[in-house]
Amino acid sequence: TGGVDDDLLEGLNPPQREAVTYRGPALLIVAGAGSGKTRVLTHRIASLLRRREAWPSQILAITFTNKAAGEMRERVGQLVGESARGMWISTFHSACVRILRREAENFGFTSSFTIYDSGDSRALIKRLVKDREAERFGLSPAGVQGRISRLKNELTDAAAFARQANLSDPAERLFSELFGDYERALQRANAFDFDDLIAQTVYLFRAFPAVADAYRKRFRHILVDEYQDTNAAQYALIHELTRPVVGAAEAYSSGGMMIFEPEHAPELEGASLTVVGDSDQSIYAFRGADIRNISEFERDFPGARVVLLEQNYRSTQNILSAANAVIGHNFDRKAKNLWTDSGAGERIVGYTGYSQHDEAQFVADEIEAIHRSGVDYSQVAVFYRTNAQSRALEEILIRAAVPYKIMGGTKFYERAEIKDALAYLTAVANPADEMALRRIVNKPKRGIGDVSIETISRFAADRGITFREALGHAGDLGVGPKLQTAITHLHGVLGAASEIMLPATGEVAPPTAVADGLSLLLGRSGYLDALRMSRDPQDEARVENLDEFVAVAREFARNNPDGTVIDFLAEVALVSDADDLDDASGSVSLMTLHTAKGLEYDAVFITGVEEDLLPHRISAGEPGGPAEERRLFYVGVTRARKRLYLSLAMTRAQFGEIASAVPSRFLQEIPADLVDWRQSPADLVRQAPPRFGGGSGSRGGFRNDTPALLPKSTSLDRFANKVPAKVRDNGDMELAAGDRIRHDDFGEGRVDAVTGEGAKRIAHVRFDSGAAKKLLVKIAPIEKI
Numbered sequence: 001t002g003g004v005d006d007d008l009l010e011g012l013n014p015p016q017r018e019a020v021t022y023r024g025p026a027l028l029i030v031a032g033a034g035s036g037k038t039r040v041l042t043h044r045i046a047s048l049l050r051r052r053e054a055w056p057s058q059i060l061a062i063t064f065t066n067k068a069a070g071e072m073r074e075r076v077g078q079l080v081g082e083s084a085r086g087m088w089i090s091t092f093h094s095a096c097v098r099i100l101r102r103e104a105e106n107f108g109f110t111s112s113f114t115i116y117d118s119g120d121s122r123a124l125i126k127r128l129v130k131d132r133e134a135e136r137f138g139l140s141p142a143g144v145q146g147r148i149s150r151l152k153n154e155l156t157d158a159a160a161f162a163r164q165a166n167l168s169d170p171a172e173r174l175f176s177e178l179f180g181d182y183e184r185a186l187q188r189a190n191a192f193d194f195d196d197l198i199a200q201t202v203y204l205f206r207a208f209p210a211v212a213d214a215y216r217k218r219f220r221h222i223l224v225d226e227y228q229d230t231n232a233a234q235y236a237l238i239h240e241l242t243r244p245v246v247g248a249a250e251a252y253s254s255g256g257m258m259i260f261e262p263e264h265a266p267e268l269e270g271a272s273l274t275v276v277g278d279s280d281q282s283i284y285a286f287r288g289a290d291i292r293n294i295s296e297f298e299r300d301f302p303g304a305r306v307v308l309l310e311q312n313y314r315s316t317q318n319i320l321s322a323a324n325a326v327i328g329h330n331f332d333r334k335a336k337n338l339w340t341d342s343g344a345g346e347r348i349v350g351y352t353g354y355s356q357h358d359e360a361q362f363v364a365d366e367i368e369a370i371h372r373s374g375v376d377y378s379q380v381a382v383f384y385r386t387n388a389q390s391r392a393l394e395e396i397l398i399r400a401a402v403p404y405k406i407m408g409g410t411k412f413y414e415r416a417e418i419k420d421a422l423a424y425l426t427a428v429a430n431p432a433d434e435m436a437l438r439r440i441v442n443k444p445k446r447g448i449g450d451v452s453i454e455t456i457s458r459f460a461a462d463r464g465i466t467f468r469e470a471l472g473h474a475g476d477l478g479v480g481p482k483l484q485t486a487i488t489h490l491h492g493v494l495g496a497a498s499e500i501m502l503p504a505t506g507e508v509a510p511p512t513a514v515a516d517g518l519s520l521l522l523g524r525s526g527y528l529d530a531l532r533m534s535r536d537p538q539d540e541a542r543v544e545n546l547d548e549f550v551a552v553a554r555e556f557a558r559n560n561p562d563g564t565v566i567d568f569l570a571e572v573a574l575v576s577d578a579d580d581l582d583d584a585s586g587s588v589s590l591m592t593l594h595t596a597k598g599l600e601y602d603a604v605f606i607t608g609v610e611e612d613l614l615p616h617r618i619s620a621g622e623p624g625g626p627a628e629e630r631r632l633f634y635v636g637v638t639r640a641r642k643r644l645y646l647s648l649a650m651t652r653a654q655f656g657e658i659a660s661a662v663p664s665r666f667l668q669e670i671p672a673d674l675v676d677w678r679q680s681p682a683d684l685v686r687q688a689p690p691r692f693g694g695g696s697g698s699r700g701g702f703r704n705d706t707p708a709l710l711p712k713s714t715s716l717d718r719f720a721n722k723v724p725a726k727v728r729d730n731g732d733m734e735l736a737a738g739d740r741i742r743h744d745d746f747g748e749g750r751v752d753a754v755t756g757e758g759a760k761r762i763a764h765v766r767f768d769s770g771a772a773k774k775l776l777v778k779i780a781p782i783e784k785i
């Protein structure tokens, strides 16, 4: 057919080609990991553009992370050139932010609304819970937040909840009231939380059909990656967008939106929908994702074409066999026949550390070894189940001088100083946001304590003005002269920043406005000076972080010459788990298993493969919990192209205490001949009497069936000299509060207390460096001095 897209089809296998070329209302591509789903989506978009079957503006592609969106945009750009501009390739959240910004005025918000991340919403809920003394009824802020989130993901708002709840139960009634409080507080602050972004867009479309129709007319091709992880609200959104256009005759123009209409349009039928997914990789049931979205696709979209992809192009056969074996233990799934022709490859490497430090040391040593053999650091990833596990890894990687980066928002944007800077910006961008103002009103310390804050808040409420406006009436607040000066100063600083960042109507702010305004806020508010004057070394790091943040704002200006402070805040709020602003190529990537979805690396380390961690113990009581954990492990395994490492630690500081670990059941589900154990759990058990159990008969907590994990060929001697030098047996060391010790890594310190008994004796040590550590006396590299 003319061949404008021949090269797009080259190198694709027959079902992949079909997925790229099929034209019809609905297409479902279901396939296992690494079978080219994302690649097919990308080529499908390119094919639509090349054949001029769609304008870029008619395409809406949904990816799971902003990073994935960026990669897809770049890839499509490579395939079709400049014409790729104008497409919406984004996450559900980013797409909804764009829609809401344009339409916010329709339903009682203004387009400068703030987005609350989960930390912000937790802080708000905490205050509401406290106000209603709800903890007395067993309602914790975390519990309330989680439940509200799940309800929003099911499109249940506070009013709907109140109608269906059993309000004669006092705790239910209280929760219902808190839900309402929370909704009102968000509305007052002109703010949306993450779940709102989706739900409110759905409500908007349902309440204003003309608005919905405008978007239905615009987006003629909707494509969704990682469809297995969509929740009810996201599903409803897709449904809304793909409905036939009913009010097509009515003209509707919105926020300057252009509606392109190629020659054959406008058809009134719904947009064509393509979704790709793998039910074995569904890992967000806890956030309301529903695998039935896949199984019921054919019912909801009758006549849908289904394409299966079975060839895996990512991993070696050994890795794939391990993945298939593990996921085969889940019931209630359609068996898949995933294969590869890339050969068996190397065996999976297993390692059991004495401690998490020993495990981390193994990871670092191995990374160095494969790096020397020619593998780039950027092709190596280390996964863990919980964020808390990263610290031990980081410590060792830093010492080993292995460059690494942490993928995930927690590292940079969770820092208090960055949150403060964001609150300053928010106070300028959205004066109604009282939460932001409360956060910074006394940072740096200005003597504006809780009492004064309540005074200001009440003054604002009485006068019907915002908190920020109230700051401009310091003289009427009834506070002392010193406080008046402080409040007036803060008000002035915010005003000056507003002048820089928020241009008057018709005026265009210079691209550097955000960065300049930010510098002004941090400078004139005294925030930076307070940090600089402090003698705390951490404060020095905070100044550096803020410098980096100003650099982020400048970078933003370069990429978005028209971007406002509101756009900047939205972008920062949306930096999702898999996104990392300092894109350090040439570093090893550390991340949680959840973040790893969709990515691939030559070498992958999955650490902490232990019961209670992977599967995580919170999953034990949940129906379907262990199966979901197995899928998470499957996601991790299938990220590896050539090398896979599975490791665990015999003891781990977890949930505030040091405990013995049990190897994960998932390890037993992998055929033994696929794994080459450098040091198996059983090796440590056998060595236990001399180096671990101290003759007390302790078996380190391993279950009796552990030896099944031990490959027949393993011999103890082979590992005798692999035992890290740092592991000792201090079983007999007498230690008491007041003693001084020396630690191999941390230097000298004083014992504050000793708790526990026998092999679990723990020394609480304050080192002279200021660090406080809990050490397992038996194996820590310490000596008494």
Ligand code: ATP
Binding pocket: 011, 012, 013, 016, 031, 032, 033, 034, 035, 036, 037, 038, 039, 040, 278, 281, 312, 313, 314, 597, 598, 599, 600, 638
């Ligand atoms: P996941 O389930 O992990 O999201 P996926 O199904 O989306 O995986 P892709 O990421 O699209 O899979 O593809 C996996 C790897 O295989 C990529 O490196 C991709 O470039 C490569 N690949 C896919 N199809 C082919 C093909 N026909 N020929 C060569 N390489 C391919």
Ligand code: MG
Binding pocket: 037, 038, 039, 225, 598
């Ligand atoms: Mg993919």
